[in-house]
Amino acid sequence: MTLSRRTLLKGLGAGALIGVAGCKARIDARTDPLILNAASAEAPLLGEIEAGTPVWAYNGSVPGPTLRAPRGGQIAARLENGLEQPTSIHWHGVRLANAMDGVVGMTQDAVEPGAGFDYRFMCPDAGTYWYHSHNRSWEQVARGLYGVLIVEDEEPAPVDREITLTLDDWRLDAGGAIHESFGALHDWAHGGRMGDWITVNGGPPGDIALRAGERVRLRVLNVATARIFAIAVEGHAAQVASIDGFAVAPFAPEESVLIGPGQRVDFVLDATGEPGARYGLMDDAYDDAQPISFFAYSDEPPLRDQFDDGVPRLGERRAPGTLDLSEPLAGDLVMEGGAMGGMAQAMLGGEMKGMRELARAGRVWALNGVAGDLDKPLLSAKRGRTVVVNMVNDSAWPHVMHLHGHHFTVLTIDGAPAHGAGEIWRDGHLMMPRSRATIAFQATNPGKWYFHCHMLGHQAGGMRTWIEVA
Numbered sequence: 395m396t397l398s399r400r401t402l403l404k405g406l407g408a409g410a411l412i413g414v415a416g417c418k419a420r421i422d423a424r425t426d427p428l429i430l431n432a433a434s435a436e437a438p439l440l441g442e443i444e445a446g447t448p449v450w451a452y453n454g455s456v457p458g459p460t461l462r463a464p465r466g467g468q469i470a471a472r473l474e475n476g477l478e479q480p481t482s483i484h485w486h487g488v489r490l491a492n493a494m495d496g497v498v499g500m501t502q503d504a505v506e507p508g509a510g511f512d513y514r515f516m517c518p519d520a521g522t523y524w525y526h527s528h529n530r531s532w533e534q535v536a537r538g539l540y541g542v543l544i545v546e547d548e549e550p551a552p553v554d555r556e557i558t559l560t561l562d563d564w565r566l567d568a569g570g571a572i573h574e575s576f577g578a579l580h581d582w583a584h585g586g587r588m589g590d591w592i593t594v595n596g597g598p599p600g601d602i603a604l605r606a607g608e609r610v611r612l613r614v615l616n617v618a619t620a621r622i623f624a625i626a627v628e629g630h631a632a633q634v635a636s637i638d639g640f641a642v643a644p645f646a647p648e649e650s651v652l653i654g655p656g657q658r659v660d661f662v663l664d665a666t667g668e669p670g671a672r673y674g675l676m677d678d679a680y681d682d683a684q685p686i687s688f689f690a691y692s693d694e695p696p697l698r699d700q701f702d703d704g705v706p707r708l709g710e711r712r713a714p715g716t717l718d719l720s721e722p723l724a725g726d727l728v729m730e731g732g733a734m735g736g737m738a739q740a741m742l743g744g745e746m747k748g749m750r751e752l753a754r755a756g757r758v759w760a761l762n763g764v765a766g767d768l769d770k771p772l773l774s775a776k777r778g779r780t781v782v783v784n785m786v787n788d789s790a791w792p793h794v795m796h797l798h799g800h801h802f803t804v805l806t807i808d809g810a811p812a813h814g815a816g817e818i819w820r821d822g823h824l825m826m827p828r829s830r831a832t833i834a835f836q837a838t839n840p841g842k843w844y845f846h847c848h849m850l851g852h853q854a855g856g857m858r859t860w861i862e863v864a
């Protein structure tokens with residue numbers, strides 16, 4: 395397993411236009427919404443020549459339709475629930491109005507089968523985002539209820555074109571259908587419900603066309619519910635240029651780049667390979683590097699002979715707030731539980747329970763000794779206040795802590811300054827086992843903001859809390 399702390403430290407410290415309005419100063423209720431119908435469908439997870447796999451999908455495809463909006467523009471989408479269980483949509487990473495955040499039981503009621511819900515919100519930041527179910531997400535996302543959301547800058551990025559790669563994994567049975575092992579406590583107490591079949595953009599590893607001499611923006615999203623990917627492009631020096639939607643000063647990673655569930659990394663890939671050659675999109679998160687797709691160069695002559703201008707930024711991004719670290723509102727977040735975690739007890743339903751009772755209730759994880767109760771926020775911050783959270787992963791498993799409605803910066807990892815502290819802003823942070831991290835953000839967005847592990851079985855198993863901004 396190459397998911398070492400060293401890797402973490404070194405590695406990172408044609409859309410649907412319907413329902414997407416142009417730059418407007420405020421929400422325009424007249425825009426016709428894009429319909430997102432959540433329902434059973436069949437998807438070519440095994441490839442076009444195999445029988446389709448029964449999935450749950452938005453508008454019949456996995457991923458669902460790619461939504462695009464200009465920065466400052468709005469998304470108007472109507473969720474129609476054609477499933478047999480309640481659902482909702484969360485717009486992952488978008489700093490939107492709290493009522494549109496899609497968290498069932500916190501920002502909205504569940505959308506019952508046959509019912510609908512209108513989402514309408516502004517997109518303040520350009521970048522790579524996604525949307526997914528936020529009810530029984532450990533099952534609904536794993537069955538295919540997700541799609542890509544791209545917010546475009548006014549200035550086009552200085553690249554020749556862009557390629558979006560949505561990475562997922564699936565647990566399939568011998569017949570190629572989705573394995574019905576949802577909610578298994580053994581998975582939740584370990585690394586989550588890991589799949590055994592990887593897809594890129596909803597299909598098996600295949601060829602991604604490339605032309606020699608072109609400069610490409612690669613938007614890579616990890617939409618898996620548990621699997622971490624560690625990505626590199628064979629034979630190329632792809633540079634990291636955006637993390638969780640936020641453009642960063644491009645840098646060449648020393649190793650493969652870890653991308654945890656829910657996280658996004660945009661690379662600038664200069665096609666320096668030879669016409670006609672193939673190079674793997676490599677993943678070495680858990681094992682030796684293996685290709686999960688291939689960049690296949692055409693035989694065309696190179697678009698340009700050399701790249702001599704250095705890798706450009708993918709737009710200038712303002713920090714999503716101003717930090718005042720002199721007197722922050724500070725809190726601790728201790729993550730415990732899971733297999734080999736040594737947790738003996740935790741609060742559940744307001745009472746201290748032993749591990750056996752917790753397991754019976756499906757709560758095998760705790761944050762600050764509370765196994766998923768949501769009666770109190772972790773912190774309650776006045777708008778404008780700087781919030782600092784000291785996170786301790788006191789468990790034997792990695793976790794991705796995801797904060798809704800805000801972007802935070804990682805100040806320290808295991809007590810040492812983090813790469814990009816105060817400059818790199820993200821909505822999810824991957825923490826290695828038995829590690830610590832301090833994050834900070836300015837509480838700019840009023841509401842109740844869910845804060846949880848994006849390994850979705852861990853979230854359901856107790857790794858969830860919320861932060862209130864008044």
Ligand SMILES: [Cu+2]
Binds near residue numbers: 849852853
């Ligand atoms: Cu977790």
